[in-house]
Amino acid sequence: MFRNRLQLAGCAAAAVIVLATATPARVSPAAFERVDLAKAKAEGLVVFYTSVDVSVAERLARDFQAKYGIKVQVERTGSERVFQRIGQEMGSNLHVVDVANTSDAANFLVWKNSGWLANVNLEEIERYWPPQFRDRDATFATWRATLSPIAYNSSLVKQSDAPATWADLLQPRWKGKLVKAHPAYSGSEMTADYELMKAFGWTYLQKLGDQKVMQVQSSTEPPKVLSRGEQPVMAGGNEYVVFQLQSQGSPLVLVYPPEGTPFETSPAAVFKEAPHPNAARLFYQYLFSRETQQMLVDFGGLRSVRAGLREPSNRVPITRIRLFRDDPQGVLRTSDEMKTRYAQYFGT
Amino acid sequence: MRVDFSRVLFALAALVLAALVVLPVGWLIVTSVGGPHGFTLDNYVTLFTDATMIRPFVITLASSAAVAVLCVLVAVPMGWCVARTDMPLRRWVRILVMASLVTPPFLGAIAWELLAAPNTGFLNQLARAIFQLDRSVHPFNVYSVTGLTFVNFLYTFPYAFVFIANALERIPADLEDASAILGAHSAQTAWRVTLPLILPSILAGALIAFLQSMTVFGSAAVLTLPAGFHTMTTRIWSLFQFPPKPELAAAASMPMLLLTLGLLRAQQLVLGRKGYALIAGKGARRTVTRLGAWKWAALAFCGFVLLNAIVLPYGALLDAAFVKIAPALPTFDNLTLSHVHFVFFELDATALALRNTLILALGAASIGTALALVVGYLVARRAVRGWSVLSFLASAPIAIPSIVLGVGLFLAYTRPPLLLFGTLWILLIAFVTIEFPAAYQQLSAVVASIHPELEEAGRLLGATPLRVLRDITVPLMRSGIVAAWCFVFIGAIREISAAILLFTAPTRTLAVVIYDLNESGDTGSIAVLGLLLMAVTFVVLALANRVPVIATAAEEYRA
Numbered sequence: 014m015f016r017n018r019l020q021l022a023g024c025a026a027a028a029v030i031v032l033a034t035a036t037p038a039r040v041s042p043a044a045f046e047r048v049d050l051a052k053a054k055a056e057g058l059v060v061f062y063t064s065v066d067v068s069v070a071e072r073l074a075r076d077f078q079a080k081y082g083i084k085v086q087v088e089r090t091g092s093e094r095v096f097q098r099i100g101q102e103m104g105s106n107l108h109v110v111d112v113a114n115t116s117d118a119a120n121f122l123v124w125k126n127s128g129w130l131a132n133v134n135l136e137e138i139e140r141y142w143p144p145q146f147r148d149r150d151a152t153f154a155t156w157r158a159t160l161s162p163i164a165y166n167s168s169l170v171k172q173s174d175a176p177a178t179w180a181d182l183l184q185p186r187w188k189g190k191l192v193k194a195h196p197a198y199s200g201s202e203m204t205a206d207y208e209l210m211k212a213f214g215w216t217y218l219q220k221l222g223d224q225k226v227m228q229v230q231s232s233t234e235p236p237k238v239l240s241r242g243e244q245p246v247m248a249g250g251n252e253y254v255v256f257q258l259q260s261q262g263s264p265l266v267l268v269y270p271p272e273g274t275p276f277e278t279s280p281a282a283v284f285k286e287a288p289h290p291n292a293a294r295l296f297y298q299y300l301f302s303r304e305t306q307q308m309l310v311d312f313g314g315l316r317s318v319r320a321g322l323r324e325p326s327n328r329v330p331i332t333r334i335r336l337f338r339d340d341p342q343g344v345l346r347t348s349d350e351m352k353t354r355y356a357q358y359f360g361t
Numbered sequence: 362m363r364v365d366f367s368r369v370l371f372a373l374a375a376l377v378l379a380a381l382v383v384l385p386v387g388w389l390i391v392t393s394v395g396g397p398h399g400f401t402l403d404n405y406v407t408l409f410t411d412a413t414m415i416r417p418f419v420i421t422l423a424s425s426a427a428v429a430v431l432c433v434l435v436a437v438p439m440g441w442c443v444a445r446t447d448m449p450l451r452r453w454v455r456i457l458v459m460a461s462l463v464t465p466p467f468l469g470a471i472a473w474e475l476l477a478a479p480n481t482g483f484l485n486q487l488a489r490a491i492f493q494l495d496r497s498v499h500p501f502n503v504y505s506v507t508g509l510t511f512v513n514f515l516y517t518f519p520y521a522f523v524f525i526a527n528a529l530e531r532i533p534a535d536l537e538d539a540s541a542i543l544g545a546h547s548a549q550t551a552w553r554v555t556l557p558l559i560l561p562s563i564l565a566g567a568l569i570a571f572l573q574s575m576t577v578f579g580s581a582a583v584l585t586l587p588a589g590f591h592t593m594t595t596r597i598w599s600l601f602q603f604p605p606k607p608e609l610a611a612a613a614s615m616p617m618l619l620l621t622l623g624l625l626r627a628q629q630l631v632l633g634r635k636g637y638a639l640i641a642g643k644g645a646r647r648t649v650t651r652l653g654a655w656k657w658a659a660l661a662f663c664g665f666v667l668l669n670a671i672v673l674p675y676g677a678l679l680d681a682a683f684v685k686i687a688p689a690l691p692t693f694d695n696l697t698l699s700h701v702h703f704v705f706f707e708l709d710a711t712a713l714a715l716r717n718t719l720i721l722a723l724g725a726a727s728i729g730t731a732l733a734l735v736v737g738y739l740v741a742r743r744a745v746r747g748w749s750v751l752s753f754l755a756s757a758p759i760a761i762p763s764i765v766l767g768v769g770l771f772l773a774y775t776r777p778p779l780l781l782f783g784t785l786w787i788l789l790i791a792f793v794t795i796e797f798p799a800a801y802q803q804l805s806a807v808v809a810s811i812h813p814e815l816e817e818a819g820r821l822l823g824a825t826p827l828r829v830l831r832d833i834t835v836p837l838m839r840s841g842i843v844a845a846w847c848f849v850f851i852g853a854i855r856e857i858s859a860a861i862l863l864f865t866a867p868t869r870t871l872a873v874v875i876y877d878l879n880e881s882g883d884t885g886s887i888a889v890l891g892l893l894l895m896a897v898t899f900v901v902l903a904l905a906n907r908v909p910v911i912a913t914a915a916e917e918y919r920a
Contacts, residue, residue, distance in 0.1 A: 060866050067881060071707045087709045088866045090877050097603050102865060105775040107783040109866050195586065197602045198880065227504070227587050234882030241686050241884075243481045263686075349604060356413055360589035361599075 045136045048298055050081075053291040059085045060288070061296065062099065063114040064092040064200055064279070065157065066233040066254055069313040076308065077299055083292050091231050092117045092200025103129060111293035112300070114156055114281040116232070117200025118341035119348065121153045121280045131283040133294055137301050146278060146318040156281035156300050157309050158316040160252040160334065161205035163268040164236060169245035178270045179209065182221065182248050189225040192239065193249035194232040195361070197352045201232045201251055205275035206351060207344045208337035212273060215354060221248060222358030239265055251277075256314025256328065269334045276336040278318070370827060374735040375751055381794045382754045385769025386761065392772060393611035404612035414613060417591040424510045424592070425575040431514040432521040432570035433563055435666055439518075440526035442659045446650045454663045455526075461670040462519035463898055465855030465872065467579025468891045469516045470503075471879060472674030474583065475681055475688040477503035483677060483688050504588035509581060513574040515670040520573060521566030528562035529555075534648045547650075561632050568628055572621055576762035578858035579872075583879060593617060594764050594858065601862065607768060614765035621760030681888035700885035704893070708886065710874045718854060718871045719897070721785060725792035726850035732793070733800035733845055738830055741808035742816075755801040763795045767859030770794070783865045791859040796852035800845035807841035808834065847902055854898055 059077075063070050067089045074085035090098070092115035102109055115121075124130050130152035138147050138154045147154035163182070165175050176182050182191060194202035210218055227244050229235060235250025240263040247255075255265050281300055287293040299305055307322055309315040316331055324330060394400055408414050442448045443455055476483050479499035488500040502508055532555060540550040578594040585595050593613065600610040652659055681687035685695045704711055733755070740752045758766060770791050774781040781787040811834060819829040835842070857872040864873050871894050878887045 062866070067708070067878065067883060067886075068703075071703075071709060074709055075707065085709070086713075086866055088869075089881070091880060093603055097601065097605065098865075100603070100605075101771075102783070105780070105782045107865065109783060197599065225589070228589055229587060229882060230880040231882065234880070237882040237884075241481055241688065243478050261685075352602065356599075361586055361591060361595075 044134050045139070046133050046294060046298070048295045049291050050295065053289075053295040054081065054083060056289040056292040057083055058289055059083060059292045059296040060088065060109055060111045061085050061114070062088045062090075062095045062110045062112070063281075064090065064095055064116050064231075065114060065315075066257070066313070068257070069309065069315075072308070072312060073300075073305065076305075077296060080299070081295065083295070085296065091198035092120065093196075093198050093203065096120045096123075096200075099124070099129075103127070108284070108286040108288055110284050111287040111289050112281060112283050112296055114279060114300075115200045116159075116277050116279040117203050117344065117348075118155075118278050118280055118339065119345035120200065121148070121282055122341055122345055124282065125150070125152045129284055129286070131285040131287065131290075131293075133283050133297055135298055135301055137298070137303075141303075141320045142301075143318060143320070148280075153280040153282035154301065155278040155318050157279045157313070158318055159201060159277055159279070160269075160316065160331075160336070161201060161232070161249060161275040161277065162252050162255075163270060164239060164247040164250065164252075164255050164265055165268070166239045166242060166245050167264040167266050169242060172266070175266065175268060176246060177268060179213065179217070179272055182246070183217075183224065187224060187246060187248075190245050191221075191224055191248040192227040192229060192235045192244040193221075193247070194235055194251075195228055195230050196348075196355055198230040199232040201277040201279070202249055203348060203351065204277040204339055204341075204344055205232075205249060206355070207347055208273075208275040208339065210347075210351070211340075211343070212337055218355065219358045222355075222360075224248075226359065228359060228361055236265060239263075253314035253316075257312075260314075267329075269329060271335065273335045273337040276339050278339055278341075368826075371735065371739055374732060374739070375747075377732065378736055378751065378754050381790065381797075382757050384773040385766055385794070386757065388772035389611045389614065389761075389765065389769040392608055392768075393615060395608050404608045405615075407609060408612050408616070413591070414596065414609075417593050417596040418616065420506055420590060421575055421593040424506055424513065425571045427510045428514045428517055428574040429567040429571040431510075432518040433567050435514075435518050436521035436525050436566055437559075437563060438659075439663055439666065440522050440529055442663055444526045444529035445648070446652050446656065446659060448652060448656045448659045448663070450660060454660075454667065457667045457671050458519050458522050461516060461667070462523070463851050463895070463902070464516055464670075464674070465579060465857070465891075465894070466513065466516045466577050467583055467857055467872070467876065467879070468678070468855075468894070469670075469674055470509075470512050470580035470583035471875075471884070471887055471891065472677045473503045473508070473512050473515075475677040475884070476673055477501035477508065478688070479504065481688055484673075486688075504584060506588075506590065508588070509584045509592070510574075512580050512584065513577060514570075515674075516580070517570045517573045517577075518666075518670075520569045521563075524562040524566040524569070525559060528559040532558050537648055564628060564631065568624055571624070572759060575617060575621075576764075578762070578764050578861075579855075579876075582857075582876070594762050597762070597764055597768075598858075598861075601768075607772070610765065610768055614762060614768075617762055617765070618760050622757075625756060625760065675892075678888045678891055681884050682892060684885075687884050687888070700889050704886050704889040708874075710869055711890070713867070714869045714871045714874045715893070715897070717785060717788075717868055718894075719901075721788055721792055721870060722850050722854040722901075724789050725796060725853040726846045728789070729793045729797040729800050729849040729853075730804075730842060730846045733797055733804045733849075734835070734842065735830075737801050737805035737808050738834060741805050742813065752805075755805075756798055758794050759798045762858070763791075763856065764858035764862070766795055767791060767862040770859065771862055782863070783868070785868050787863050788860060788868060788870070791863055792853040792856055793849075795856060795859060796849040799848045799852060803845040803848060804838070804841060807838045811837050843905060847905055850901060850905070851898065854894065854901075 070087045070089050074087050077083065077085050095113060095115045096117065099110055099113060132151050134151035142154055163176055176187065196203040196206045206218060226248060229238060232251040233254045235247040236254040236258055238244050239247050240258045252267060255267055259265055283293045283297045306317045306319045310317050310322055310324060393404055394402065396403055443451045477485065479485060479502045482501060484501050485499055488494065489498065537550050537554055540554045545553065576594060581592040581595045585592055591599065597610045597613050600606045677688065680691055682700055683696055684691050685697050689695055736751055736755050740748045770787060774787050815833055816829045819833050855872055857876055860870050860873050861876060864870065871890060875887050875890050
C-alpha cells in the first residue's frame with residue numbers, strides 16, 4: 014500500500030515535470046513572500062530535517078537563533094531516511110517538519126507533486142539563483158551543492174601513486190583500500206553513483222563492488238574514515254567534509270578526475286502543513302540569504318549556486334572542474350534499480 | 362456485597378497484555394500475506410528463493426549458535442568461580458559482569474570498531490608494533506562475521522552468567538556432600554551431581570544468548586555495513602528504505618518468530634519432565650571450593666573476559682571522547698574538549714533526547730514491572746482461566762525481533778482509533794511490550810518460588826486476592842521486583858531497533874541520536890553521548906537499589 018502510493022507519486026511527479034517544462038510560470042514581483050517577523054517570533058521554533066553534516070546544521074541553528082531568537086530543532090540524517098521519514102509522517106497525517114533539505118533532488122519532485130510543498134517565492138532566489146537551480150513554481154530551490162571527487166590521505170598514499178581517474182580505482186592495488194558511502198542512505202551518493210553509471214555503465218559499479226570496498230552510510234563519513242587513516246582512498250563521498258577536515262589540518266588531498274566529477278544539488282523547501290509556517294518562511298529566507306550562503310562556503314566547505322559569492326582561494330573553482338551534470342529526473346527513474354543492483358554488487 | 366476489585370484488575374491486566382501483543386503481531390501476520398491485490402504468499406516465496414534474504418538468515422543462525430556456545434563455555438566456569446570458589450575479587454567480577462549486561466550492544470560495537478578496525482584499531486596497531494608487522498596485515502577485523510559474533514558474545518554472556526551463577530548458588534550442599542560421602546571424587550561430583558542440577562540454567566542461558574544475538578540490531582547495524590553483509594535484522598531494516606516493503610519485512614520476521622517459539626517450547630518440554638525443586642529455604646549451606654594457587658588462574662580467566670567486555674571498550678570510548686580524531690593515543694597535542702562542548706552546548710538534540718530517554722525508561726520500567734507482577738502472579742498461581750494463554754502472550758515478545766515489533770507497532774498505532782505515532786506514547790508502548798517479558802520471566806520465577814501456603818492463610822482470613830498480593834506476596838518478593846524493574850529500565854534506556862522506526866523529531870531518544878551520529882561517523886560525539894548514557898543508567902540503578910524498602914529487603918535476604 015505504502016509502496017504503491019509512493020510509486021504513484023513518482024509517476025505523477027514525472028508528469029508534473031513535463032507539464033512544468035511546457036508552461037513556465039512567471040511570478041510577478043508583487044507575489045514575493047513577505048515574512049511576518051512578529052508571528053514567526055511568536056511561533057518560536059523551526060523543525061529542520063536535513064542531510065547536511067551535523068556540524069554545519071548546528072552552526073546554522075545557532076546563528077539563526079542568535080539573530081532572531083527562534084530555536085531551530087535540527088533533525089540530521091541521511092537524505093534517503095529524511096525522505097522515508099517524511100513519507101511515513103505524512104502517510105500518518107502527522108505534520109512535524111517545517112523545512113526540509115536533502116541531497117537527492119528527486120525527493121523534491123515527489124514532494125512537490127504530492128502537493129506537500131508550500132509556494133515561497135523569495136526575491137533573493139529570483140534575483141541570484143540561475144533558473145536551473147530553482148523550481149519554476151517557487152516550491153524549492155538549490156540550497157547547497159557539492160561534488161563527489163576522489164580523495165586520499167597523503168600520509169598513507171604518495172602523490173605519485175594516487176589514483177587520478179575513476180578507472181584507476183578498479184586497479185587490483187586498491188582492492189580493500191577504498192571507502193564509499195551508500196546510495197540507499199545518502200542522497201548525494203545516490204546522485205553520484207547515478208552519474209558515474211551514466212558515464213561508465215553499470216559495469217563500473219559492478220567492478221567497484223568487487224574491490225572489497227569499505228561501505229559506510231553517509232557521504233559525510235568517508236572523509237572522516239580517510240582522516241583517521243582507516244582507509245587510504247575515498248571512492249565515494251563528498252567534497253565539503255574534505256574541505257572541513259583539511260582546514261583542521263588533516264592531510265587529505267582531492268582529485269578531480271579528467272573524465273568528470275559528480276555534482277549534486279541539494280534543495281530545500283517549506284512544507285505546506287508546516288506547524289510553524291511563519292518561522293519556517295523566515296528560516297527559509299535565512300537559508301537563502303547571502304550571509305548563510307557565504308557561511309556554507311567558508312565554514313561548511315560547500316559549493317553555492319548563488320551568483321556573486323567569494324570562494325576561498327585554496328579551493329579549485331567549480332568553473333575549472335569538469336562536471337557530470339546532475340539529473341534528478343534520471344535519479345528518480347533509476348533509484349529502485351540502483352538500490353537493487355547495488356545490493357548485488359556490494360553485498361549490502 | 363463487597364465488590365472484588367482484584368477480579369477487575371486481573372481482567373484489565375489480561376486485556377492490556379492482549380492489546381499490547383495481539384495488535385502488533387496481528388498486523389504483522391496480516392501484512393505478511395498482503396500484496397497489491399489482496400491475499401498472497403509471494404512474500405514468503407521471495408523469502409525462500411531470494412539469495413539476499415537467505416544469506417542473512419544463514420549468517421544470523423550460524424553466528425547466534427556460535428554466540429550461544431561461547432556464552433556457555435565462558436559463563437559456566439565464570440559462574441562457578443564467582444558462586445562456588447574462594448577466588449579473590451569475586452564481588453568485583455560480578456559487578457563488572459553486570460556493567461557488561463548494561464552496555465548497549467551498539468555502544469560495545471562502536472567501541473570495538475575503535476579497538477579492532479582492520480587498519481587503525483588499537484589492537485591492530487599494538488600487534489603490528491609488537492610483532493613488527495606490515496600495515497597491510499590485520500590481525501583483528503571487527504568488520505566480519507567473526508567480529509560481530511565476538512561483540513555479540515561479549516554483551517550477551519552476562520545473561521547466561523546470571524542464570525548459571527544463581528543456579529550454582531542455590532544448590533544446597535547436602536546433595537554434593539552426599540555424593541562425596543558415597544565416595545565420589547570432586548570431578549565425579551561435579552559431573553554427576555552439580556552439572557545435571559544446573560543443566561536447566563545452562564540451557565536457559567544458551568537459549569537466551571541465542572535469541573538475543575539473533576534479534577540484536579544495534580551491533581549488527583554498526584558492524585555489518587562496512588563488512589558488506591547483512592544479518593536478518595539489518596536486512597529487515599533495509600526493507601524500510603525507499604521504496605519500503607513492509608510486507609516482505611513482516612514475512613521475513615516469521616521464521617524467527619516460529620524458531621523462537623519452537624525453542625522456548627522445547628525448553629519447557631525438557632524441563633517439564635524433571636522436577637527441579639532446588640530452593641530449599643533458609644539455612645541451605647553451599648560448599649566453597651578452595652582453589653589454592655589455581656585461584657589466580659581463575660581470576661586471570663575472569664579478568665581476561667572482562668578486559669574484552671569492559672576495560673578495553675570503555676577505555677577506547679573514553680579516549681575517543683577526548684582526542685581530536687580517534688582512535689589515537691592521548692597526547693598533549695591531540696587532547697580536546699571539543700566533543701564534550703559539541704554534545705552539551707552545540708548539539709541541539711542532547712537535552713531533549715536525554716529527557717525523553719529518562720521519561721521513557723522510568724515509565725516503561727514502572728509500568729512493565731507492575732504488569733509483569735500481576736500477570737506473573739496470575740500465571741504462577743493459575744488464578745484465572747486461560748492462564749496459559751496469558752503466559753504465552755507475556756513471553757511472545759521475546760520471540761519477535763524488536764525491529765519487527767516496531768514494524769507491527771507502527772502498523773497498529775498509526776491508524777484510527779489509536780493514532781499514537783508522533784507521541785512518546787507509541788515509544789512507551791513499544792518499550793513496555795519489548796522489555797516486559799524480561800520482567801515477567803523474572804517475577805514469575807520469584808512467585809513460583811514462594812510457597813502458596815502463606816497466601817492461602819491470607820485467603821482463609823478473608824482477604825481478597827488483590828490484598829493477598831499486596832500484603833503478603835509483594836513484600837516477600839521485593840528484591841525480585843527491584844531486579845525486574847532494573848531489567849526493564851536497562852532494556853528501555855538502550856532500546857534502538859523499535860525506536861528507530863517510531864521516533865519523530867520531538868520524540869528522539871539518546872540511542873537514536875547516537876545511531877544517527879554513527880551513520881555520519883562522528884565518533885567523538887558518540888563516545889561522549891555513550892558515556893553520558895551509561896552514567897545516567899548507573900545513577901538510576903544505584904538509586905533504585907538504595908530505596909529504603911529495598912535496602913530492608915536486601916538485609917532480610919542476607920539474614
